[in-house]
Amino acid sequence: MNKESNNVLVVGAGISGIASALELANSGINVYLLEKEAVIGGHSASFCCKATDVCSQCSACVVPDKIKETVSHPQIRLLTNSTIRRLSGELGNFRVTITQKLQYIDQERCIACGLCTEVCPTDPKAIHPSFAEATPFSYVLDEELCLRFKGEKCDLCRKGCPTKAIKFKGESKEQELSVGALIVATGFDVFDARKKGSLGYGRYPNVLTGLDLEQIFTREGCLKLPASGVEPRNIAFIQCVGSRDEDHDYCSHVCCKYAMKLSGLIKYHNPDARVTIFYIDLQTAGKGFAQFYEEYKENIRFVRGVPVEILQTASGELEVRFEDISQGKVCRDTFELVVLSVGISPSKESWDLARTLGINLSDNGFFAERDSMNTNETNIDGIFIAGTCQGPKDIPDSIAHGIAAASKARQVLTESASQRQGNQGRH
Amino acid sequence: METKIGVFICNCSGTLNNIDFDAVVKKVVELPGVTSIKFISPLCLEEGKKKMLSCIREENIEKVVVAACSPEFKEHVFREVLENAGLNGHLFSMANIKEQCSWVHEGDVTGKVVELIKMAVSRTRLLQPVKMNNFSVNREVLVVGGGFEAINAALQLSRAGLRTTLLEREAVLGTGTTELENLCGFDINAMVMEVKGDENIEILAPAEVIETSGKIGDFNVRIRKGGEEISRKYGALVIATGYQTKLALESKLKSDVNIVSQEKLCHMLEDPELRIRPRTIGFMLDFADENSRLPTLATLNNALAAKRKWGSEVYVFCKNVKVDSERIERLYQEARDCGVMFLKSDVSPKVAAENGKIKIEAKDIFLGEDINLTCDVLVAEECLLPAEETEALSSILNIRRDSRGFYQDENVHLYPVASEKKGIFFIGGCRGNLDLSRVLTDVSSVVVSIYKLLSSGNILAEVERVKVDPQKCVACLTCIRICPHNAIQLVRVDGGKEVAEICDLACEACGICAAMCPAKAITFQGYRDEEILAQVETIGES
Amino acid sequence: MNNCIVAFCCEHSAYPAADLAGKLKLHYPENLRIIRVPCAGRVDLIHILKAFEKGAAAVMVMGCEGGACHHMTGNTRTKERVKYCNLLLREIEADGRLVAMFNLSPNAPHKFVGAVNEITKRIKESGR
Numbered sequence A: 001m002n003k004e005s006n007n008v009l010v011v012g013a014g015i016s017g018i019a020s021a022l023e024l025a026n027s028g029i030n031v032y033l034l035e036k037e038a039v040i041g042g043h044s045a046s047f048c049c050k051a052t053d054v055c056s057q058c059s060a061c062v063v064p065d066k067i068k069e070t071v072s073h074p075q076i077r078l079l080t081n082s083t084i085r086r087l088s089g090e091l092g093n094f095r096v097t098i099t100q101k102l103q104y105i106d107q108e109r110c111i112a113c114g115l116c117t118e119v120c121p122t123d124p125k126a127i128h129p130s131f132a133e134a135t136p137f138s139y140v141l142d143e144e145l146c147l148r149f150k151g152e153k154c155d156l157c158r159k160g161c162p163t164k165a166i167k168f169k170g171e172s173k174e175q176e177l178s179v180g181a182l183i184v185a186t187g188f189d190v191f192d193a194r195k196k197g198s199l200g201y202g203r204y205p206n207v208l209t210g211l212d213l214e215q216i217f218t219r220e221g222c223l224k225l226p227a228s229g230v231e232p233r234n235i236a237f238i239q240c241v242g243s244r245d246e247d248h249d250y251c252s253h254v255c256c257k258y259a260m261k262l263s264g265l266i267k268y269h270n271p272d273a274r275v276t277i278f279y280i281d282l283q284t285a286g287k288g289f290a291q292f293y294e295e296y297k298e299n300i301r302f303v304r305g306v307p308v309e310i311l312q313t314a315s316g317e318l319e320v321r322f323e324d325i326s327q328g329k330v331c332r333d334t335f336e337l338v339v340l341s342v343g344i345s346p347s348k349e350s351w352d353l354a355r356t357l358g359i360n361l362s363d364n365g366f367f368a369e370r371d372s373m374n375t376n377e378t379n380i381d382g383i384f385i386a387g388t389c390q391g392p393k394d395i396p397d398s399i400a401h402g403i404a405a406a407s408k409a410r411q412v413l414t415e416s417a418s419q420r421q422g423n424q425g426r427h
Numbered sequence B: 001m002e003t004k005i006g007v008f009i010c011n012c013s014g015t016l017n018n019i020d021f022d023a024v025v026k027k028v029v030e031l032p033g034v035t036s037i038k039f040i041s042p043l044c045l046e047e048g049k050k051k052m053l054s055c056i057r058e059e060n061i062e063k064v065v066v067a068a069c070s071p072e073f074k075e076h077v078f079r080e081v082l083e084n085a086g087l088n089g090h091l092f093s094m095a096n097i098k099e100q101c102s103w104v105h106e107g108d109v110t111g112k113v114v115e116l117i118k119m120a121v122s123r124t125r126l127l128q129p130v131k132m133n134n135f136s137v138n139r140e141v142l143v144v145g146g147g148f149e150a151i152n153a154a155l156q157l158s159r160a161g162l163r164t165t166l167l168e169r170e171a172v173l174g175t176g177t178t179e180l181e182n183l184c185g186f187d188i189n190a191m192v193m194e195v196k197g198d199e200n201i202e203i204l205a206p207a208e209v210i211e212t213s214g215k216i217g218d219f220n221v222r223i224r225k226g227g228e229e230i231s232r233k234y235g236a237l238v239i240a241t242g243y244q245t246k247l248a249l250e251s252k253l254k255s256d257v258n259i260v261s262q263e264k265l266c267h268m269l270e271d272p273e274l275r276i277r278p279r280t281i282g283f284m285l286d287f288a289d290e291n292s293r294l295p296t297l298a299t300l301n302n303a304l305a306a307k308r309k310w311g312s313e314v315y316v317f318c319k320n321v322k323v324d325s326e327r328i329e330r331l332y333q334e335a336r337d338c339g340v341m342f343l344k345s346d347v348s349p350k351v352a353a354e355n356g357k358i359k360i361e362a363k364d365i366f367l368g369e370d371i372n373l374t375c376d377v378l379v380a381e382e383c384l385l386p387a388e389e390t391e392a393l394s395s396i397l398n399i400r401r402d403s404r405g406f407y408q409d410e411n412v413h414l415y416p417v418a419s420e421k422k423g424i425f426f427i428g429g430c431r432g433n434l435d436l437s438r439v440l441t442d443v444s445s446v447v448v449s450i451y452k453l454l455s456s457g458n459i460l461a462e463v464e465r466v467k468v469d470p471q472k473c474v475a476c477l478t479c480i481r482i483c484p485h486n487a488i489q490l491v492r493v494d495g496g497k498e499v500a501e502i503c504d505l506a507c508e509a510c511g512i513c514a515a516m517c518p519a520k521a522i523t524f525q526g527y528r529d530e531e532i533l534a535q536v537e538t539i540g541e542s
Numbered sequence C: 001m002n003n004c005i006v007a008f009c010c011e012h013s014a015y016p017a018a019d020l021a022g023k024l025k026l027h028y029p030e031n032l033r034i035i036r037v038p039c040a041g042r043v044d045l046i047h048i049l050k051a052f053e054k055g056a057a058a059v060m061v062m063g064c065e066g067g068a069c070h071h072m073t074g075n076t077r078t079k080e081r082v083k084y085c086n087l088l089l090r091e092i093e094a095d096g097r098l099v100a101m102f103n104l105s106p107n108a109p110h111k112f113v114g115a116v117n118e119i120t121k122r123i124k125e126s127g128r
């Protein structure tokens, strides 16, 4: 068997791509793991642990474990800062052109010492650590802040770097890979809550998204209002922001779970806090979740109804107008913090990628599976999809989907190899 | 003579600037066993690794301590250097002087660094090598269950080149699976035919598992088939025994009214001889059991079918509509567009029989009014329960179940298909309420997980990293009882004595047994009592 | 042992959490000494008692969150041992709270630092 036809390219190093890569590598297949950012892990690497006295089964802690395994796996080659430029060939013999952006900071050399940030003259700093959970934990350069990109001649960080990891000259590199199959695991975009203007995200400092809240917990270890730094005591979650509406005819699967778990966490840190969840239908199916709901339904106020408008009062509080369906009337309530439980939207780049690869998009914007029961296969033999780029999933489902894609890829590779051997035998 | 320990110190290219490395070197040189001390920075890059390698070779270093960053991401890097130098990778410790020392403390930490290195050296002096070995494994797989999931798994395992046995309790395959699930175009009968024609698949039906022993790669399974008992050997086991459903019904309802299950309704819908078409149909959903993902799917499919085929009025009484799986939201939309009424309420409606019909009293929270409805047929809510004998089989296999009694512990690290015991897997309904596309994902996951373990016929694993000393073992069975991965069994050694023995393939090196053994008969290389205590004793010496 | 705190840290949870604390440049008292173990379940009574014998001010055993132990029961079994150790300390009229089990996940650096600060507070309160 031709060796290269036994390689697999995994595009996107979120948790589903990582799961695919690990599974393939552990079955003896060489994997290229392509990631467009400088660090791997995707969205879920920045999530916080939502355990109270016991684990709340959010799965966030599974991610660092898998990242660690990926980084140290001898059969996985990480290609960060890279995207796919072109694809040709067919199952068993794809040729992929990869562009690797100029890496201002060589990840292999960066030892995250922080000297560059110290000397960087801008404010905020143009060169700073990637978020701490990310791996490799290295520093990144923000082109928008760096003085060099404003035409100045600053060279302080490059001179200050003890390992000579920083360089400004050079070009993005192109390279061609030969692989037998591809797994696309490019994930999702968090719904842009600004699109729901009446909810005030982006205008009011204390309207946040679920993702913001996750990251505040990760960064601070507790809940603090970003503007004032105080701990809010009166918090509302609004469900289905960017899910189950005219433009999104699907449920995002994760928002009810993370909102309830975050509420549980808030109550755990601060039992006096008042937490309200506005919802349409609670999606409490899932292993261990119904019990979780039972436990919290006493302590959390659940209101059936989705608020239409949020206004900021003069004192900085947020007034939410909502229809309380069980009482059949429009009510108002004020909160210190409103969290929009944003859903999973198709990635903005999936259209481009679909065109490059020749795979189909479904009408809601996610990659289309071949048929409803083959959720890993696409219209092209040898190109598979995994994780949230196919449709909303939580972390366990993303991992399972990633492993399943690996299973399918392994299978077609072995089969196409034995077919080729059979053909050669006949000649 | 004492072994030669080489200590390699890295200051992360001069960034650990609250440490006086000259002072550190002076102190470390004096430590017993340390024959060489090198200051290389950065140690983890190619240049550094090369220097480290040649130093180990030139100075005949036998064990290594690296004082640098955290072992989390760099242990494997340095271990590789040791192995390239011909040393055993286990003869090595790291002192974390960066993330857990220099970076978390302000001011000079030289003293702490010396102590951390001392701790590492004292541990390293005691370390012993651990070998790797290829263990041969049986390549056959047993799939328990004979429904859609099990058949699917067997076919795919066979396609992956693994011989598979399908073991079903009933006489025929493929019966009990279609209750709630619309099989979306899968033809179960065709699949059964395919399984029967597959020479890589053996079918045992009706049959049951009565005992299992052994470990991954070598399970012994006793099976009762017909009147006789047979013994078989397998490399891995897959449980696909599904779930069962129970109607949530008040028992005092008379039997002459038409309260049916989803399955019965399906049959009615397909019955060409059905004379009277129900004019009004009610469905109950999500009151008795929050885990209603599958019942929701069945309800939506059946409600739509009744609407389209019979033109009935259809009412669905529910608390929440569970739409968190593929395409359900659209189905829900479709049902509403077709005129299926969804009446939501937080409390379960009252149901009573009246003149052969069913009277339902509910409060719809959207309309805010009381609703009184008389229907011809009521489709009762179905609760998902673990399949019969789940408890029995789980105790035969000695594996944990979740709080609802389904297979697979709720521990997040086991998802998607693993059990806590290597080589035993769960798929589909037996581990949770999964819709069909999730079930198929499970099947693929299991296939690759097993392929990875068994396909080559060998597994590379550490030899006797955790080991029972047969001389000290008093066969108290503590370790066998508490090992979370069931890696220990009782064996008879020469002289007829029975002792515990750890299976290297199944052991996951947690050390719980070593802590629990009352006779202190269990040693865990790298984390033996000596090695841990040596570190504890060194603390604060300086 | 000049009043050190000995922390036995599980390599799946507390140890990486401590590393993260470092990466985030959080701070905790310098007298903490971390010993890495494969699972909190490996920590035996003798390890804890030896630490006290050598003069440790306090001992922390740190493992995964309840229900999320990589080895299912490691953290609960050790919790029992730690409880027993509490009793032993009380018996010799020491402050039983100076040995404690903490549960955290690898992505919880603040919880790690919080635990160290908590035990430091207890040491102060007990007057050592």
Ligand SMILES: Cc1cc2nc3c(=O)[nH]c(=O)nc-3n(C[C@H](O)[C@H](O)[C@H](O)COP(=O)(O)OP(=O)(O)OC[C@H]3O[C@@H](n4cnc5c(N)ncnc54)[C@H](O)[C@@H]3O)c2cc1C
Pocket: A011, A012, A013, A014, A015, A016, A017, A034, A035, A036, A037, A040, A041, A042, A043, A044, A047, A058, A059, A060, A082, A083, A084, A185, A186, A187, A188, A189, A190, A209, A210, A211, A214, A254, A257, A258, A342, A343, A344, A347, A349, A353, A386, A387, A388, A389, A393, A394, A395, A396, A398
């Ligand atoms: C606010 C919020 C909270 C959540 N909380 C939880 C929770 O508590 N528990 C839970 O189980 N789930 C939760 N989820 C869901 C969870 O985030 C997803 O299940 C998971 O992140 C999906 O992983 P993924 O790998 O599919 O996608 P992603 O995490 O999006 O990863 C995709 C990766 O691909 C890369 N990529 C994208 N395009 C390209 C390209 N063209 N070329 C190369 N690389 C590319 C991206 O940079 C990224 O690294 C939450 C989701 C949200 C929005």
Ligand SMILES: Cc1cc2nc3c(=O)[nH]c(=O)nc-3n(C[C@H](O)[C@H](O)[C@H](O)COP(=O)(O)OP(=O)(O)OC[C@H]3O[C@@H](n4cnc5c(N)ncnc54)[C@H](O)[C@@H]3O)c2cc1C
Pocket: B474, B475, B476, B477, B478, B518
């Ligand atoms: C088969 C077996 C199974 C075990 N199972 C477990 C287990 O499941 N869990 C566990 O934790 N441990 C178990 N152990 C370990 C064992 O039970 C403990 O080591 C034991 O309980 C320790 O307690 P002991 O020394 O007080 O009791 P013993 O070991 O019974 O010792 C008592 C001693 O006192 C002597 N004695 C009794 N009466 C008198 C008397 N009147 N005057 C003078 N001497 C007397 C006896 O002769 C004996 O030597 C097991 C041991 C064996 C052999």
Ligand code: SF4
Pocket: A048, A049, A050, A051, A052, A054, A055, A056, A057, A058, A059, A060, A061, A062, B412, C065, C068, C104, C105
């Ligand atoms: S709550 Fe989430 S991150 Fe915390 S231990 Fe449980 S699964 Fe892990």
Ligand code: SF4
Pocket: B466, B482, B483, B484, B485, B486, B487, B488, B502, B506, B507, B508, B509, B510, B511, B512, B513, B514
């Ligand atoms: S170390 Fe853990 S897995 Fe291995 S035999 Fe002991 S208890 Fe079982």
